[in-house]
Amino acid sequence: MDRSSRNRLTERLLPQFPGETLFERLARSVCRAGCLPRKELYEAWEVARRIRRRFRGGRVVDMACGHGLLAYILLLLDDSSSTALAVDRRIPKQAAKLAVCLEECWPRLAGRVEFVERDLIQVALQPDDLVVSVHACGGLTDLVLERAMMVRARVAVLPCCHDLDTGDMGGLQGWLDGPLAQDVLRSTRLRERGYRVYTQQIPGDITPKNRLLLGEPLSP
Numbered sequence: 304m305d306r307s308s309r310n311r312l313t314e315r316l317l318p319q320f321p322g323e324t325l326f327e328r329l330a331r332s333v334c335r336a337g338c339l340p341r342k343e344l345y346e347a348w349e350v351a352r353r354i355r356r357r358f359r360g361g362r363v364v365d366m367a368c369g370h371g372l373l374a375y376i377l378l379l380l381d382d383s384s385s386t387a388l389a390v391d392r393r394i395p396k397q398a399a400k401l402a403v404c405l406e407e408c409w410p411r412l413a414g415r416v417e418f419v420e421r422d423l424i425q426v427a428l429q430p431d432d433l434v435v436s437v438h439a440c441g442g443l444t445d446l447v448l449e450r451a452m453m454v455r456a457r458v459a460v461l462p463c464c465h466d467l468d469t470g471d472m473g474g475l476q477g478w479l480d481g482p483l484a485q486d487v488l489r490s491t492r493l494r495e496r497g498y499r500v501y502t503q504q505i506p507g508d509i510t511p512k513n514r515l516l517l518g519e520p521l522s523p
């Protein structure tokens with residue numbers, strides 16, 4: 304199966320996920336909702352697994368959440384996070400359908416993800432939040448990092464759509480390609496602000512924008 308496909312997962316594809324693993328059950332829920340591109344399921348899953356290997360607990364704040372799948376998976380993988388806030392300035396209509404399908408399959412998730420249609424700059428964060436964002440385009444990733452650093456919250460981002468005209472490359476573009484230079488600077492900025500940094504990748508067959516940057520404050 305092409306995991307990078309932008310085709311929507313629909314009930315027609317249910318037979319592709321016949322088993323009882325958590326991922327297959329999740330994939331079947333997403334197929335029933337019928338609103339997400341295949342790639343988004345794999346991205347959110349691979350990002351969430353890696354985040355949960357490092358960071359447990361805390362309120363999840365999924366910035367630029369789209370349909371909010373990442374928030375749901377992070378709760379599924381770690382019940383010690385009791386709630387999630389899913390923030391986007393335009394929540395897609397079908398997010399509600401996805402929520403119904405996921406909550407039907409996992410009733411314990413019901414009511415634990417709150418969707419907020421708002422600019423992410425307007426969301427109040429707390430130090431024990433886990434701030435996450437997948438594909439916050441261009442400078443929006445920097446805003447997510449900045450917001451998290453301001454309250455010294457843990458943060459994880461999968462950047463995309465690097466803007467080579469306005470994004471900071473720190474003069475590194477003679478050695479590194481522009482998007483990589485920007486992500487290196489992002490990790491450096493986290494370190495300078497007293498964060499321990501973890502750099503990882505999700506599988507490149509899902510998306511070429513596969514660099515995952517995680518940071519946790521060394522001290523409160």
Ligand SMILES: C[S@@+](CC[C@H](N)C(=O)[O-])C[C@H]1O[C@@H](n2cnc3c(N)ncnc32)[C@H](O)[C@@H]1O
Binds near residue numbers: 367391438
């Ligand atoms: C590429 S989509 C990513 C959606 C989702 N995270 C995913 O991986 O499928 C970028 C999202 O950012 C949202 N967005 C853009 N600017 C924003 C802002 N200032 N505040 C909140 N959301 C924003 C858009 O509405 C869009 O849903």
